[in-house]
Amino acid sequence: MSHIIPSEAPARSRGNGFWRKTWAVLIKEFIQLKRDRVSFVMIIMIPLIQLLLFGYAINTTPRNLPTAVLLQERSDVGRSILAALNNTSYFKVTALPTTEAELDRLLASGKVLFGVEIPANFERSLRRGEKPSMLVVADATDPVASGSALGALNRVVQTALVHDYAIPDAGAAAFEIRSHARYNPAGKTELNIVPGLVGTILTMTMLIFTALSVTREIERGTMENLLAMPITPVEIMLGKIFPYVVVGFVQAAMVIGIGVVLFHVPVLGNLFVLASLSTLFIATNLSIGYTFSTVAQNQLQAMQMSIMFFLPNILLSGFMFPFAGMPVWAQWVGEMLPLTHYLRIVRSIMLKGASVSDLHYDAAAMAGLMLVAMTIAVTRFRRTLD
Secondary structure: OOOHHHHHHHHHHHHHHHHHHHHHHHHHHHHHHHHOHHHHHHHHHHHHHHHHHHHHHOOOOOOOEEEEEEEOOOOHHHHHHHHHHHHOOOEEEEEOOOOHHHHHHHHHHOOOOEEEEEOOOHHHHHHOOOOOEEEEEEEOOOHHHHHHHHHHHHHHHHOOOOOOOOOOOOOOOOOEEEEEEEOOOOOOOHHHHHHHHHHHHHHHHHHHHHHOHHHHHHHHOOHHHHHOOOOOHHHHHHHHHHHHHHHHHHHHHHHHHHHHHHHOOOOOOOHHHHHHHHHHHHHHHHHHHHHHHHHOOOHHHHHHHHHHHHHHHHHHOOOOOOHHHOOHHHHHHHHOOHHHHHHHHHHHHHHHOOOHHHOHHHHHHHHHHHHHHHHHHHHHHHHHHO
């Protein structure tokens, strides 16, 4: 028995050493994670943001959709229908155009998603039992948002005159509703998805490319050579951004070309306007990505920041879920994201044939976001130099 004891002792010692070393590495990793504050914040914030956005902001049944009502006659029936639209949770009357051309401009610019036209002599025809027609125009560039709301609109308007006993058979179908799904009458989802993919792909790639630009220079040790040159921070930033503008433009042209050839997505608007505003969108994302590169300490942190920014872009921009279905606070957050404005621009130009005058708000918003990002990037880069 005496010769067994010495052999068991080294084995027990080796077993204890294995777990002790493993435990030491485990503690070291936790300490390193604690020191890497950006990674630690990402671990907490990414699931928290997903939970909050999916729980509170995402709604697949849109509510309070902006609606324009064209009253070609001022009558009790018109006011009853207007009140019925305002009282439902599906629609929110935001405009009262006076002409059909004004109604068309509101739809083309995206300021409203629905247009309701009550023709002249509508009430007189109702009281005579002639069953007149009322036109409902829906912006069907987002089939999910327009489809469910059109079904609700039919019920709302048909029951608007239930208590008006002067109209024959008001509880039944007292009048006919003619609905027109404009810009995408067949409700094809590819007409909505493909233009949105242009903005989504550009956001992801442009952010990552430039977010890694400065941190890559620092990690490779080439930043010292760059700083030794007689060059300003603005010149460095523009020099790093411009090549990726060309890359982004090629990506956008490729996605749009494939969408036209394979999925038959129309391009009804001016190609020069689409190219110009796409370039503005690319520059905006590059500026934001460059800002991340001046804040991050390494390429991993820069990548994490890009993912952190990309997540709300894809969820709150109207790409995956109807923008109008989100609560007001989520829409305010979405308005501060460049992808939200570009989705409106690219869908309006390709599917509606919208002009610059229809898109001036979204173009100005993207330009403002780009200037803010560039200012922060240059300021942060100067501090890095110091």
